[in-house]
Amino acid sequence: MxxxxxxxxxxxxxxxxxxxxxxxxxxxxxxxxxxxxxxxxxxxxxxxxxxxxxxxxxxxxxxxxxxxxxxxxxxxTTLKSPGRPAIISLQVREQLDKELQESEGFKSYEEIRTWLKAVEGIEASYKVVHDTVRYQMKAKLKVPRAVGIKYDSEAESEFKKTATIPRSNKKHVIAPVDRQKTMRYWCGDESRVGLKTEAGRLITKKGVKPIGIMQWKRDNFYLYGLVEPLTGEYFIWEFSHLNTACFNIF
Missing domain, CATH: 1.10.10 (Arc Repressor Mutant, subunit A)
Structure with missing residues (x-):
């Protein structure tokens, strides 16, 4: 048959x-x-x-x-199909992992797509990048700690190692010579007023704290002020700089 x-x-x-x-x-x-x-x-x-x-x-x-x-x-015996090779290879993931270990991180998953194309020559969809980074590499958007544009992480680390923190602060009060005259206690301070760069969350690896570098505008001004805690009276004067000349005028 x-x-x-x-x-x-x-x-x-x-x-x-x-x-x-x-x-x-x-x-x-x-x-x-x-x-x-x-x-x-x-x-x-x-x-x-x-x-x-x-x-x-x-x-x-x-x-x-x-x-x-x-x-x-x-x-x-069942032979498993190897399937299509991963768009983002293991070697590229290792390089991306190093970038995500940096505190500056990435601003968005779209920025990671741009990095993959520019540095590695890889065209990956938003979904592929999001799933790979968020769920497989365990990196996500976080609110960064704002620092100035001149921030130096090495200098900060060295300062923390060598700086001495006083155990106690002593307050000194000068008594008036003439007890018939009233002494008024004023507290002074200065503050810079201006706008800073808008910064959103950054993508970094799990356990890596993001740092957002801020660029301050140059048209800032300073407020010099005095306040009497007892009465609440205050005095404020606007200056262009924080220096000795302005202090003397104030």
């Missing part, structure tokens, strides 16, 4: 029946079922087997070929 399979099945009907009962997945059950149907003579051709198990004829042919070459073990 044309199409009749000539595969020699070594296992007995009883052995195949026991194997059927042990299978835990539909795929492995169908493969043993194909041998079982051929062994008991219920089907004769590969096409008949394909119809009964609900698989394509070429799929059943591949099963039987694996059985002929490697027996039951080969029949039940």
């Amino acid at each position: 044309a199409g009749v399979t000539k595969v020699e099945i070594k296992e007995s009907v009883e052995e195949l029946h026991e194997l059927l009962l042990k299978q835990k997945t539909a795929s492995s059950f169908e493969r043993i079922q194909a041998l079982y149907l051929l062994k008991i003579g219920q089907v004769k051709t590969i096409q008949d087997v394909a119809v009964v198990v609900g698989r394509a004829r070429v799929t059943v042919q591949r099963w039987l070929k694996n059985y002929q070459e490697s027996g039951i073990k080969g029949l039940l």
